[in-house]
Amino acid sequence: MTTFPIARAGGNTLEIQGKMANRHGLIAGATGTGKTVTLRRMAEAFSGAGIPVFLADVKGDLSGIANAGENSGKVGERIAEFGLGADWLQSFPVRFWDVFGETGIPVRVTISEMGPMLLARLMNLNDTQEGLLNLVFKVADDNGWHLIDLKDLRGLLKHVSDNAAEYRAKYGNVSPASVGAVQRQLLTLENEGAENLFGEPALNLEDWMQTEGSKGVINILNSEKLMRSPRMYSAFLLWMLAELFETLPEVGDLEKPKFVMFFDEAHLLFDNAPAALVEQIEQVVRLIRSKGVGVYFVTQNPLDLPDTILGQLGNRVQHALRAFTPRDQKAVKAAAETFRTNPNVNVAEAIAELGVGEALVSFLDEKGMPAPVERAFVLPPQSNLTPLPAAERDAKYQSDILYRHYKDMVDNYSAYEALAELEAKQAEAEAAETAAKEQAKAEKTAAAQPQQNGVVGGFLGGLFGSRKKANQGVAYDLADSVGNQINKQVTRAISRSVMGVIKNMLK
Structure with missing residues (x-):
C-alpha cells in the first residue's frame, strides 16, 4: 500500500494514504509558520512515488526543489532528530513555467x-x-x-x-x-x-503529467509577477482545474493519484466570486477525485474558503494562527471544530502555541475516516531550500524539450482573420453594387444625350439661322457680322439656360 510520510508525532510517522490522497487537502496557517515547507514536503512525497505535481510558486522560493538539500542548519537538526539518514536528501525533476515567458516555459490558453x-x-x-x-x-x-x-x-x-x-x-x-x-x-x-496568457500554442495539460525515471515531474509555475494581477492568477488556476475535469477519464479510487495540484493563496480563487462560479468550483472539487486528481489548497485562514469547499478537504495540516482579532479568534474556533477530537490535544489552545514547522495534523485513514488530530513536526524537506540562481534556472528551462514547442507564439487563423475576410467581401460587394449603379446612370445619360442635342440645335437654328442673300452689300455684311456676334452671345446664354433645365431634369 502506497503512503506518503509528511510529519512525525513522537515516534509515529503521520502519512497520507495513497488511496486517500485524491480526497484533497488543506494547508493553513499564519505567515511564517511553515506552510511553504509543508507544501514542499508533500510535493516531494508525491513526486517520489511517481506522481506528477503542479504548484504555484507565489514567492519565488521553490526552485531549489531541483537540487538535493544540505545536511545543515534546522534541516540537519531534524534529520538527526528523526534518524532519517544521509540518503534522505535528494533532488526532484522540475519543470519551470511562466505566463510571461521570462523565468520559465511560456504558458498560454485560448x-x-x-x-x-x-x-x-x-x-x-x-x-x-x-x-x-x-x-x-x-x-x-x-x-x-x-x-x-x-x-x-x-x-x-x-x-x-x-x-x-x-x-x-x-x-x-x-x-x-x-x-x-x-x-x-x-x-x-x-x-x-494578458496578451501573454491568451494565444497559441495553448498548454496541453498532458505535458504537466509527466514522469522522469521513477519520480513524477514537479511543475512549478512562477507566480511572483502573475500575483500582481490576482484575477488573472485565479482565472488561470480555475481554468486548469476545470480543464482537467473535462478532459480526464473517470478512473475511480486508484492506489495513488494520477496528478496532484497545490493552489497557494487559495483565497484569491473565491474573493468576490459570484455564487454560480463558487458552485461550479465546488462541483469540480467534489467530482475530480474520481478522475484521479488531488487538490490541495494553501491559505492563511481556513475561513478564506467557502464551507462547501472546506468540507471536501479530508487531509489537513494546520499551522499556528494568531488570535489577535475577533476574526482570528473565530478562525481558531472554526479550525478546532473541524478536527476529529483527541483527548490528549487541546486544539484551540495548541493552534496559538505551535512553533515554526509544528502543526496540527489529521489525515484520512484507509477507510476514509479522519484520524484523531495530532500535534506534530513536519518532516524536513529533502530538496534544497535555497532558490536556484537565475542563470541556472534559465539554462534549465531553456534546454527543456518542451521549451522549443511553447517558446514562440503562433498567430493561427481565427476569428480576427475570418472577420477581416468577411469585411473585405462585404466591401467588395458594396463596391460592385455602386459601380453597377454608376454604370446604369451613365448609360441612361448617354441614351438621352442625342435627343437633347437635336432639340436644342433645331430650336437655335430656327431662331438665329440666316442665309446671306445675293446682291447684299457691305452694309448687309457688316450687319450680318454684328448679328453673328450677338447670336453667339445669346446662344451661349440660352444654351446655359436650357442645359440648366436639362440638368435639373436629370437630377
Whole structure:
C-alpha cells in the first residue's frame, strides 16, 4: 500500500494514504509558520512515488526543489532528530513555467478555452456585461470562429456592435454601453500582460503529467509577477482545474493519484466570486477525485474558503494562527471544530502555541475516516531550500524539450482573420453594387444625350439661322457680322439656360 510520510508525532510517522490522497487537502496557517515547507514536503512525497505535481510558486522560493538539500542548519537538526539518514536528501525533476515567458516555459490558453464565465470574472464584469460576453461567444460558436487571443475577442465585439440590428433579433439586445465597458476591460487586461496568457500554442495539460525515471515531474509555475494581477492568477488556476475535469477519464479510487495540484493563496480563487462560479468550483472539487486528481489548497485562514469547499478537504495540516482579532479568534474556533477530537490535544489552545514547522495534523485513514488530530513536526524537506540562481534556472528551462514547442507564439487563423475576410467581401460587394449603379446612370445619360442635342440645335437654328442673300452689300455684311456676334452671345446664354433645365431634369 502506497503512503506518503509528511510529519512525525513522537515516534509515529503521520502519512497520507495513497488511496486517500485524491480526497484533497488543506494547508493553513499564519505567515511564517511553515506552510511553504509543508507544501514542499508533500510535493516531494508525491513526486517520489511517481506522481506528477503542479504548484504555484507565489514567492519565488521553490526552485531549489531541483537540487538535493544540505545536511545543515534546522534541516540537519531534524534529520538527526528523526534518524532519517544521509540518503534522505535528494533532488526532484522540475519543470519551470511562466505566463510571461521570462523565468520559465511560456504558458498560454485560448479565449475559447477560458470561456465566458471565467473571462467575466477576470474582467470583473457585471451581469449585463457578462450576458453580452455570452452572446459574443454564441455568435462565434454558431459561425465556427475560433477565439484565440485578445484581438479576436475585440474584433468580434466590434463586429457584433456594428451589426447590432441583425444580431438583436436572434440573440438579444446588444447594448453599446456594455460593448464599450467590455472593450475598456480588455484594454486593462492588456496593460496587466494578458496578451501573454491568451494565444497559441495553448498548454496541453498532458505535458504537466509527466514522469522522469521513477519520480513524477514537479511543475512549478512562477507566480511572483502573475500575483500582481490576482484575477488573472485565479482565472488561470480555475481554468486548469476545470480543464482537467473535462478532459480526464473517470478512473475511480486508484492506489495513488494520477496528478496532484497545490493552489497557494487559495483565497484569491473565491474573493468576490459570484455564487454560480463558487458552485461550479465546488462541483469540480467534489467530482475530480474520481478522475484521479488531488487538490490541495494553501491559505492563511481556513475561513478564506467557502464551507462547501472546506468540507471536501479530508487531509489537513494546520499551522499556528494568531488570535489577535475577533476574526482570528473565530478562525481558531472554526479550525478546532473541524478536527476529529483527541483527548490528549487541546486544539484551540495548541493552534496559538505551535512553533515554526509544528502543526496540527489529521489525515484520512484507509477507510476514509479522519484520524484523531495530532500535534506534530513536519518532516524536513529533502530538496534544497535555497532558490536556484537565475542563470541556472534559465539554462534549465531553456534546454527543456518542451521549451522549443511553447517558446514562440503562433498567430493561427481565427476569428480576427475570418472577420477581416468577411469585411473585405462585404466591401467588395458594396463596391460592385455602386459601380453597377454608376454604370446604369451613365448609360441612361448617354441614351438621352442625342435627343437633347437635336432639340436644342433645331430650336437655335430656327431662331438665329440666316442665309446671306445675293446682291447684299457691305452694309448687309457688316450687319450680318454684328448679328453673328450677338447670336453667339445669346446662344451661349440660352444654351446655359436650357442645359440648366436639362440638368435639373436629370437630377
